[in-house]
Amino acid sequence: MPGLSEPHQPVTALPAEDVFTALETSRRGLSRAQAHDRLRTHGANELPRTAPRAVWRQLGAQFTDLFAVVLIVAAGVTFLAYGLEEPRDAGTATLAVAILGVVLLNAGIGFTQEYSAERTAQALEAMVPRTCQVVRGGERLELPALDVVPGDVVVMEAGDAVPADCRVAEAHELAVNNAPLTGESNAVGRTADPVAAGPLLEARNCVFMGTDVVTGSGLAVVFATGAATEFGRIYRLAAAAPRQKTPLQRQVASMARRVAGVALAIGALLFAVRLPSGDSVVQPFVFALGVMVALVPEGLPATLSVSLSIGVRRMARRHALVKRLLAVEALGSTTVICTDKTGTLTQAEMTVTEVWTEGRSHSVTGVGYEPRGEITDSASVRELLRVAGLCCNARLVPPTGPTERWRVLGDTTEGALLVAGIKAGLDRRADEAAAPRVTEFPFDSDRKLMTTVHRTGAGYQAYVKGAPGEVLARCAGIQQAGRSDALTGTYRTAVAAVADGLASKGLRVLAVARRDLHGPRPAQEEAESVLTLLGLVGMQDPPRPEVTDAVTACRRAGIRVVMVTGDHPLTGEAVARRVGLVRGSEPVVVTGTQLDGMDDAALDSLLATPSDLLLCRVSPEHKMRVVTAFQRHGEVVAVTGDGANDAPALKHADIGVAMGASGTDVAREAASMVLLDDSFASIATSVRLGRAVYQNVRKFLVYLFSHNVGELVPILAATFAGFPLVPINAVQILAIDLGSDVLPALALGAEPPESDVMDRPPRSRNERLFSTSVVGRILFLGGIQALCVSAVFFWHIGSSGIPFGDFTQDTRVYQEAITMVQAGIVLSQFFNALTVRSDHRSVLTVGLTSNPALLAAGGFGIALMAAISYLPTLQAVFNTAPLDAGDWTVLAGLGTVPLLADEARKALLRRRSGRSAGGAK
Template sequence: MMRTGTDPLVPGGGAAGVAGATSGSTPCPAVLELATGEVFTALDTSRRGLAADRARARLEQYGANELPRAGRPAVWRPLLAQFTDLFAVVLIVASGLTFMAYGLQEPRDVGTLQLAVAILGVVVLNAVIGFAQEYSAERTAQALEAMVPHTCRVLRGGERLELPARELVPGDVVLLEAGDAVSADCRVVEAHELAVNNAPLTGESNAVGRTADAVTAVPPLEARNCVFMGTDVVAGSGRAVVFATGPTTEFGRIYRLAAAAPRQKTPLQLQVASMARRVAGAALAIGALMFVVRLPTGESVVPSFVFALGVMVALVPEGLPATLSVSLAIGVRRMARRQALIKQLLAVEALGSTTVVCTDKTGTLTQAEMTVSQVWAGRQPHPVSGVGYAPDGQVADVAPVRELLRVAGLCCNARLVPPADPAGRERRRVLGDTTEGALLVVAAKAGLDLSAEEAAAPRVTEFPFDSTRKLMTTVHKGGAGYQACVKGAPVEVLARCVEVEWEGRGGQLTEQERAAVVGASDALASQGLRVLAVARRELDGPRPTQDEAESGLTLLGLVGMLDPPRPEVTDAVAACRRAGIRIVMVTGDHPLTGEAVARRVGIVRRPDPLVVTGARLDAMDDEALDALLAEPSELLLCRVSPEHKMRVVTAFQRRGEVVAVTGDGANDAPALKHADIGVAMGASGTDVAREAASMVLLDDSFASIAAAVRLGRAVYQNIRKFLVYLFSHNIGELVPILAATFAGFPLVPISAVQILAIDLGSDVLPALALGAEPPEPDVMDRPPRSRRERLFSAAVVGRILFLGGIQAVCVTGVFFWHITASGIPFDDFTEDTLAYQEAITMVQAGIVLSQFFNALAVRTDRQSILSVGLLSNPALLAAGGFGVALMAAISYLPPLQAVFNTAPLDADDWAVLAGLGTLPLIADEARKAWLRRRANHRKGVPR
């Protein structure tokens, strides 16, 4: 009964026919082309459904009606992957060399062993943090299973049963009613005003009517006599025969697309990997060079190796991975407060580098609640206030349109469902067609009690809406007679009208009146409104023919409705424009609807946007698509499929763009997973979309994307800040070692143990505090950074050399000043010489103090630290104070003196070091002032 492709089943008669259909070798028409009676024969079932024993046999043959569970690796695999990251490898190598140095030392220094263990501890901590974030994010428990309803109603041997959805088999007869979720792909064999919402598969938000009639060969999702797994019945009732279950459904096809789409690495992942390679290569190369340089001096191999190890450790920022992870985690918490739930840490920064946002329409830009905004009658518009399904608002000058709204309300099958939450945290919803829900709400705003109206005029007959007539008609008994209530497309209704009623007064529908109605309809449609015409007719009996009920009508007026944009979206779109982000609407809706919404929220501002349909995309090769996306025009993609959406995302990425994609339906999952940053809707989105995405918007609003982009950019800025902070002191550690080597001093000015103490003890907390810096005021007024831009850009490297060079000159000068002032020849120095112990203590303390002021300097790129406030980041001051206190402990406490080979410093030493430590801050303030003056000069601003 099931095929491996996506076409519906074909007939073949019994099991043999089924087998032939499955293999695709039988050239027979598909079930959608068959008459109702032939469908049962083709699918080897009956109107009474399958017998219980045959259902059991088919369940064994075809398997459960469920999607394959996504293969999840054993827990140890992602944990192990944390240790194979190149930065982790660099730290592991550093730890291994430290262990080796401990083994080669004579006598062995327990402090070296302790710090080797500490480096390993940092590796483990980094791995645990990264694993916990990724594992908890990916543990969205069986999202696709939750997406498919757990029970369904079927006929088995003529008996109605409620069964687990996983037990459905091909040939089962399913009973459908408004509010049901469809559990498998089915051919409709009986339809009573049946309508479904295919948005999870197609992205089109409007309800689509279903029919039991045969249709000509069309793509499966366009077959009006089929319903599909993962969609919802919004109106009417019916029966359908299952022809595909589990992975062979249309939903299963999209699932396979999503599973096959590779998860893209974020720009930061690529940058960190590149940085780790460079740092590792530089550290090993310079360490090896220093080892070779020391050997000819007559020093033995072990001390030379320990010396080279010190150089290598000086170049490895041991605290960087933990700092990076925690900084990203801070960004995650900040975004959560802005209704954006981040599933992957690195996705935080990816948002900040986004250059293109491919956004869907319904629910993200709009409120997903159809709302009547205008009623037109008597040649006059009657604006309607209020949005959504709550009856809050009013109709302007309601008296002339009360009859129109009464007739429209009677001609509805939908019903409003009040919120279940008495506290009002939930919104009202519509059970049935959302267009009809909007009519019910506007009637309530006009003060009509539709329940009383329905009781006074009970319905006796109905002619359901269909796409051919584009009308719906209901017949009601009222007083001594009967009345037909009609609503539908203005063109179709107007063609059947012969009279018009304005403000209770009737008359002939003249050509002049007809032209006025057409003009009003066109005017409403040009505003992006969906327009319905409403009419009525008096009847003699309760059972008129359809032609009789829908001819000779009296026109009452027009109703214009829309899915209103979210009020906060316009400002968010404007912010993204200022930030240089291109916004492309990608929707399954009609081009006119998409363009109207895009204009309302500011995505489209020009008179001639580029509107491209899925059919046009099909006709393009990759070169033509690349050329299309390269055009600077405002772009709208309408009537697109999941394959179209993913193809467009891939094409943008091929052009070097960093692409964020929003979506809520199962049809969006492939593109969400393939994008640089997939953004799913939390309130209205499907579980499969949330599973595929990197970020979930808890409030479904595009405005949360803009806020998240701002925070993402701040994260990247902060990463650069603590990169400058961390790497600048590496220069201060390396330069004294190199200077001592070339000056012929036999010992190192700072040992590997001291370097690790700085990296792990004094620098990590200030770097974390820098990672918590709030976004700078102009962060959304800058263009997005290029995907090819490196973390170590020329500006970053220049600032590292600038600040690090000042530190290096100061601590190198302090070391040789103290060594020279002792009057002891270089060759007479040993590790136990007090002057040497004091000198290396001053080097370590000088780096710690200068880093304290360095942290204040790197908080801003151009703004003076005085403008943001010296005390505005108390965590940074506390972290810097902790580092200074730790340095004091290393200087004065005998147990730590023994580990680090340090000596106590007096007040004069600290005063000198404090004075020198302020030089990086003073110099950087001068640099920022010069940059500001130059920028003002270019803008013509007087000094």
Template sequence: MPPGEVHGALGSSARGLSPDAAGERRERYGANELPRAARAGPGRQALAQLTDLFAVVLLLASAITFLAYWLSEPRDAGRLQLAVAILCVVALNAVIGFTQEYSAERTAESLQAMVPHTCRVLRDGRRQEVPARDLVPGDVVALEAGDAVPADCRLVEAHELSVNNAALTGESDPVRRDSAAMAVPGPLTDARNCLFMGTDVVAGAGKAVVFATGAATEFGRIYRLTASASRQRTPLQLQVAAMARRVAGTALAIGALLFAVRLPGDDTVEAFVFALGVMVALVPEGLPATLSVSLAIGVRRMARRNALVKRLLAVEALGSTTVILTDKTGTLTQAEMTVTRVWADGAVHPVSGVGYAPEGEVTDPAPRVRELLRVAALCCDARLVPPGGDGGRDGPGNGGGPGGHHGNWRVLGDTTEGALLVAAAKAGIDPHTEEAASPRVAEHPFDPGRKLMSTVHRAPGGGFLVHAKGAPQELLARCTHIDRDGGARPLTEESRAAVVAVNDGLAAQGLRVLAVAVRRAEGPGGDRDTAESGLTLLGLTGMLDPPRAEVSEAVDACRRAGIRIVMATGDHPLTAEAVARRVGIVRGREPLVVTGKRLDTLDDAALDELMAGGPELLLCRVSPEHKTRAVTALRRRGEVVAVTGDGANDAPALKHADIGVAMGASGTDVAREAAVMVLLDDSFASIATAVRLGRSVYQNIRRFLVYVFSSNIGELGPIVAATFTGFPLVPISAVQILAIDLGSDVLPALALGAEPPESDVMDRPPRARRERLFSMAVMRRILFLGGIQALGVTAVFFWHIHASGIPFAEFTEDHPVYREAVTMVQAGIVLSQFFVGLAVRTDRQSLLRAGLFSNPWLLWAGGIGIALMACISYVPVLQEVFNTAPLAAADWAVLTGLGALPLAADELRKAWLRRRRPESGERAAPGGGRTDRGGRTDRGGRTDGGGPAVHEPADGGPGPARIPGRDEDR
């Protein structure tokens, strides 16, 4: 409808709402903010720790043990101690797990919203500043360059108003907005007379009437789309759950079998207590706590590198990532336009420097180059604000539009004009001085149809000059002369073709090209057609949104690690390919470029086939739905997908991914809420660091799994041996097993979780999604080390029993020889685990080469476990609890020698492996794909080996040209 009818339709007026009306609507519509995602409260989170399968098994065992104590006559205090000890184990695990999860999530909530905190509105005709959360439908909002749009609004006044919709649509180019009535056949975001929450005003000023707030906005629509997606379980979650089921089932089965074997010769309760000891020996009681703390160590390490992880298990998921689906604007690039080329007087002049800080120079700034940049700077409405300048209000979203900050320099207004001002400053031109010498007397604002802007200035020597800038093809059509060899020369067909060739060359490099022209005028008046005709072309400028400096190195690291990188952006294919080449995502002659229009024509099967193509794939002009479909297709192929993004349009894909990575500084509320990891510095390089740490976490998890389960085998061995030799008592009690698992195993396992990444961790391919946590190699090592321990402690036990010369039938729980024997079994397991902890620090490398003292925490943890065992052996109170006896020095010497056997045997195994296979495992494919994909052909005939690619034309036009000289540009 016409602007004059908007106020009435929304129950407002040109003077805005009254305070009373605003208050009433605030009650009706609620706060202008996005609803927080539903999150389990502390009580539910704590309860979830008790539903872990290991916890359920232990709780059941405790209940049955307590029941046995209650029903038996006389009642055995040892059974009550066992029931209480098991409950303490479950409680300790729950406290550790809850503390780590709760603290990690609450730390993430410290990130602030992108939506501005305050906005300017008209209330009863008076302009005032109110909290953005108090905005209501019908409010009249005053907007100007540098403001963030606080809600969805309909423009009623617009003065050269342009907005940046990158946060909503993914496109970084400013978009013109006006207040005229129009039909909108497509999405509401196509309406040129509407502004949307979370976008930025980059030029001009205007007034708008709010028609939607909070969840009713376009941001809210995407938020609801995001909230409807279920959170994906990480590979480690799936594997730990499967492992827990197998271990619990195995423990129950073996316990039941041994119960049946012993039942004929024992009392039922005694047989059950024996079987319970077997179950406790097999269940890794400390594993949940150890897993949580190890992941928390990874979280803290990542936080120190500006990567905030909201969920612990996401740490490991990063380490198993096989594909990164990355956004372009704000993730790979700085969201800052920068002039890199100036063509004037027949030559191209490179411009150094990045961003809005006027640091750099124009190569060979000849007089004609300076004149071009001077004219371009005068034909701008933007302003360059130095550090500490007062160009706009502070606060989120009010930093001058999408340009952001570079060394605290800001641009208020159009980013393209800001780039021209910076380039002029690099050539030694002071815009303020030039404006004083050539004041503007008239202007013809930018017209989207003409794609031009022109201003009229008073010339220093008298008369008037028209300065014009715009799209080369449009401006060139209005030029009759060209500035060449120190003067204006007629623009011949030959020279016109030369200009077109230069323009095409710059555009082929992904640069946005603007032409600059000038003409003398009789006066400041006259119509636009007259002012913008008969122009003299001064030259061309080429600018780009520069990649972040650290991205190339990070991309190289990901390629070496066998991780495929797919760019998904709302920008034009030419721009996307140029950026992808500069950062190293694209290295082949022609990548596979697919637009959103093409994706709309593909069903799921065809999309799966497309995603199975070569490693160099660019998705351009894509919507949130397109990104989500791409993520789903990749996950159907078995990929572990990480998605990066900063805008609300990225949020659905972030949540559907295995690991969503949002930008912390420039990201939106919706994106940060959907992601499980937030990059506090917005740096893609932090992803490579996080992948490295994530892989290290998985290696460390496997290390302490070998450590813990080999101990369980050492505990189970003598129990099984006692069963089949007819010994009436257990060689090690359930309470002693709990003391080992929590007192002697947990701290060394945690120390193993703090092992730093190995030097070649990023030179290995990603782990296959179907690869089990308990691989055959892990199982073999557990059986190897655990078997040696079991043999050693079993031999010690029966050697001590037989050396006494007392028949089996005469042994009771209080017999001194029996108590000494079970003490030796417990001490033998503790000592052997100390040496196993040293052995599992490396897979193939000798411990001596890695450094015996390079992980002092492990030595301290092992020492604490041995000291605790000494206390159990010698302290009378603990002797009564654990039914132990003091050991002689000779006993400790024998146990130390037997305990060192696993370390010696493992060193021999590693030496044999190094001699048999000098090279370390499978390597990453040089093209960025994994080696198991080599040579696979995609649907267009492309091979991963570098053959020709089928290049999809963008929007029906020719595909992006090949860009030579990438290495030189970099």
């Protein structure tokens, strides 16, 4: 079927009657057999979707993490050592089982978090229209949109979703909303007439999958389905864009490689040092394994996953649904936000704000489609709004439940006129009854007018609304003091100036006029000439009230906000000024056409300029190109969008933010985060929470790795002191890492944002997770902890008077000593958790009891340590012994040393900061 393989140009250029022949169908539609054959040939009318990973693949991926691989190898070698040693030591088998248990626990937590997030995202995805009306075999049927095939004749009415790309064959006042594809929210008229060659999306005789019928009705013949549609083209563009790794993904991967490398290297070195001292390789290996386990933060993957999921839940409460856990942190590192305008910065509800008639302006209060508000001197504007309201096809729909809002069925501009009419005291039904419509000349983009003819008590009248220039050119008179005066040159100049003034405020301006007629069926030229101008109406899509503060917060946080919209530059600039995106007198406004004329060097220069930047009339390719250019500059880019045309940029961005209320399924699938309320303010809130997540990640990294130092140093000290056994064994280390440290780390991950988190600039994209300050603090706290527990160990061993060479695993003093080392680390970490809650604020300022979960988690760790010390069953597993009250007192005193030392460090930092601030003054 050549007519179906490449129909675009021939079909758009053909007369309506020839379209059926070209697509091998008829007005009666396809027969059932033809439809069945074409469904087999072209496939279902759906976009190709990425198949979800099988559950076993998702679970298996948890074992490919570098930490997991290292631990799995360690467990395998430990099992091997257990099988080779004579006699076999049950402790070696216990260690191997414990290491595998750690791997399984981490895998289970990670899988649960990711599986839950993926299921939530799949539940959110909206499908392309589920049903549509199709003519087949002369019968009008309602069919699943999946079954639509090329050649089907689709019946379209106001409110219907277009199921596929179609050529219009009949159009009766037909207008569609192409916003999901083009980004423009204005309804555009459709015609059945042939059009000249040009871009398919600009063909006025075509309608496209994913768009909606706003007004009118018509018939259309399908010429493309599924992936062959314009929707599908953009989907493929989005699918080709690689998913960017977040900064945290990159840094955690780098950290894992380095830690694993260091652990293996030190373990191998100490194995080599210990090997000559004994006849068996098992003991040196177990010793080296203990060192490696001490360095690997076994609890980190689980802690990181759960901490990020806490951020996800917090964002969900703020109307932001995060689909990928690591996207939470990416938001916190955002340096540039490329935001859409309609529905994100604005409410997506056109509102009349000013009416000009008989030489005076009248302000209108109230926002959105809810008909609440007032008009100054409303009696003076009623005739204008009555005429404008009767020249409308939209309908205002009241809410049917407590959670619903007023909405408009049809063109949003017309909806705004109806709301203004109610505010002026008009009754639409009464007006329609008094002046019923008899004829209509629908709006089209050439005339830029809409005209309706009504029967009134005095005869017939034409009511006209449209672009001010077009209406004014057709006017011969103007309404003044209740009568029609001649529209002189002076009047024309004054009206044009008023229209320009309204437009300069960013308002969409409509002119309203009328004329008396002699009959009900005038020619269009007659109905739209010799008009009397009634006045002008200015309307806007009002900004969301919370957006201005959100934009200010982003500026204060060092985040650049760039508007990227498909709307007109004047409209975009007006909205940008109202929400604070533009503060100077002359922002840089660049259109898509201008972007086409720029090479990469010119674009890079444009984006590097620190000015207020607005990108208007842009295409999907433009948006993705801008995102890529920002990323070349090292920026972490967040992009908002709702339409299919936004999907490529959403996927390519570091963090793609789709609209949940108004967004398309393609946009939501491509995005990392979905705004359930479509508001820019939710992005700013998410940035704040994302920054808190990163801060919290650093807090529990300092917490976890500082005790790793406390575990490693005693082992190294014992090696170089010639002590034959380890001061803390691998099973004890695992008990600390998973039993005592995970819960406090999770409590640290749930810390609320610090008060000044949005007063700091974004961190550099290249900033390492283990920065100099973080590593320094780990060594500071961990070093103090290590010195304390090492001193306790050697003091207890030395005070016994037993020579080093006589110590065995079963020596009571040795069991007490390693118990004191483990307990000393647990107690130190309890106080350590309190001090790492802030880099610079005192623990007293933060509040000792402001995080009760942290205190409870620390108490659990201490209780677990007591159980390990006193319960015989656990003593057998960990080779421990009971401690007396004196031992606990000494250990508690030493445990406070890191906290007191860090308090002194913080006080010194605050003093230096105060001096610097005073010097700056």
